[in-house]
Amino acid sequence: MVAIRGAVLERIGAPRPYARSRPITVSELELAPPGPGELLVRVEAAGVCHSDLSVVDGNRVRPVPMLLGHEAAGIVEATGDGVHIAPGQRVVLTFLPRCGHCPACATEGLTPCEPGSAANGAGTLLDGGIRLHRAGQPVFHHLGVSGFATHAVVSATSAVPVPEDVPPSVAALLGCAVLTGGGAVLNVARPVAGQTVAVVGLGGVGMAAVLTVLAHDGVEVIAIDQLPEKLAAASGLGVQRTYTPQQAVDAGVRVPMVIEAVGHPAALQTAIDLTAPGGRTITVGLPAPDARISLSPLGFVAEGRSLIGSYLGSSVPARDIPKFVALWRAGQLPVQQLVSATITLDAINEAMDRLADGTAVRQVITF
Numbered sequence: 083m084v085a086i087r088g089a090v091l092e093r094i095g096a097p098r099p100y101a102r103s104r105p106i107t108v109s110e111l112e113l114a115p116p117g118p119g120e121l122l123v124r125v126e127a128a129g130v131c132h133s134d135l136s137v138v139d140g141n142r143v144r145p146v147p148m149l150l151g152h153e154a155a156g157i158v159e160a161t162g163d164g165v166h167i168a169p170g171q172r173v174v175l176t177f178l179p180r181c182g183h184c185p186a187c188a189t190e191g192l193t194p195c196e197p198g199s200a201a202n203g204a205g206t207l208l209d210g211g212i213r214l215h216r217a218g219q220p221v222f223h224h225l226g227v228s229g230f231a232t233h234a235v236v237s238a239t240s241a242v243p244v245p246e247d248v249p250p251s252v253a254a255l256l257g258c259a260v261l262t263g264g265g266a267v268l269n270v271a272r273p274v275a276g277q278t279v280a281v282v283g284l285g286g287v288g289m290a291a292v293l294t295v296l297a298h299d300g301v302e303v304i305a306i307d308q309l310p311e312k313l314a315a316a317s318g319l320g321v322q323r324t325y326t327p328q329q330a331v332d333a334g335v336r337v338p339m340v341i342e343a344v345g346h347p348a349a350l351q352t353a354i355d356l357t358a359p360g361g362r363t364i365t366v367g368l369p370a371p372d373a374r375i376s377l378s379p380l381g382f383v384a385e386g387r388s389l390i391g392s393y394l395g396s397s398v399p400a401r402d403i404p405k406f407v408a409l410w411r412a413g414q415l416p417v418q419q420l421v422s423a424t425i426t427l428d429a430i431n432e433a434m435d436r437l438a439d440g441t442a443v444r445q446v447i448t449f
């Protein structure tokens with residue numbers, strides 16, 4: 083057993099502000115040693131993503147108490163049997179373990195691993211086990227990572243080694259924001275010179291998509307968000323055209339690829355409205371399960387358009403994270419610019435408020 087400190091969501095649907103209702107408590111927990119095929123990681127940095135907030139606010143119902151955090155990086159301290167990653171190695175943790183054997187894993191990222199998704203829904207590691215306890219009682223894992231803690235035990239299939247020169251906060255963001263937003267660009271949109279990509283929603287995921295488009299020579303990016311400060315932040319990254327959703331519609335924007343990275347039906351509606359004939363609307367946001375939009379089927383048929391969902395950027399992490407590392411190293415993907423604040427674990431409830439307000443790009447907890 084290792085004694086760790088971690089941020090545990092105690093109850094779902096607490097009223098805002100979370101700074102007052104404090105649904106997340108930081109406490110001591112016991113972490114069991116890694117089993118076969120697992121790693122013990124000393125967490126160095128963890129990003130706060132809307133998918134964490136979606137558990138807090140009940141948009142994505144998960145079992146509690148749950149140790150949150152699914153976008154993290156750290157140093158391997160110990161390994162179970164059959165693991166080919168050595169202690170001392172820096173790893174990016176990703177939020178969907180891949181069994182490597184199911185039909186979904188054979189689709190090269192197109193569909194999410196079935197046992198991995200089942201374990202994530204149940205709040206366990208890939209083998210169905212729980213390594214986290216508090217005062218003897220089990221605490222659920224978040225998306226196989228539970229990175230808001232000093233240490234984590236994860237399936238080795240949740241970890242991708244990265245070279246030492248990738249700083250911890252950059253490595254953490256590679257695990258969710260970049261893999262999701264950037265993966266939607268590399269694996270689904272696949273723009274070529276002369277094309278334009280619009281991104282709706284400029285949080286960590288949307289901004290990572292924006293940065294990835296900017297890394298493509300000759301491809302234009304349009305950044306859309308309802309908050310003026312997000313449009314200013316996009317301009318700061320080098321985006322020339324920024325709009326609120328209404329401004330984009332009024333300006334008659336219609337482009338061949340639109341990525342929705344909000345997780346709200348209104349934003350998907352905007353993304354569909356901005357997609358040109360023959361174009362593709364790519365949705366990565368995760369709205370509440372009962373959310374619906376109304377579509378004109380004729381518009382899709384008569385204009386030859388399509389709507390594509392993308393989980394984890396349709397990525398194979400071990401294949402795609404090295405691509406993002408290469409772009410970062412070449413100075414073409416300044417991931418560090420997505421970090422809007424560096425915070426301590428104790429400020430997690432306040433961080434959830436800022437995320438819910440939409441004012442943060444990525445807040446990163448460092449240990």
Ligand SMILES: NC(=O)c1ccc[n+]([C@@H]2O[C@H](COP(=O)([O-])OP(=O)(O)OC[C@H]3O[C@@H](n4cnc5c(N)ncnc54)[C@H](O)[C@@H]3O)[C@@H](O)[C@H]2O)c1
Binds near residue numbers: 287308345392
């Ligand atoms: N598909 C996946 O694998 C995957 C992975 C990670 C996150 N996500 C989801 O992606 C979404 C984005 O995550 P994030 O962490 O970047 O979120 P975020 O909260 O940091 O950013 C969302 C942004 O959308 C903006 N926004 C809100 N409503 C809008 C509207 N109607 N039109 C335009 N902009 C609007 C907000 O101002 C904010 O800037 C969430 O739903 C999250 O759960 C999906």
Ligand SMILES: [Zn+2]
Binds near residue numbers: 152
């Ligand atoms: Zn995430």
Ligand SMILES: [Zn+2]
Binds near residue numbers: 182183184186198
């Ligand atoms: Zn699988």
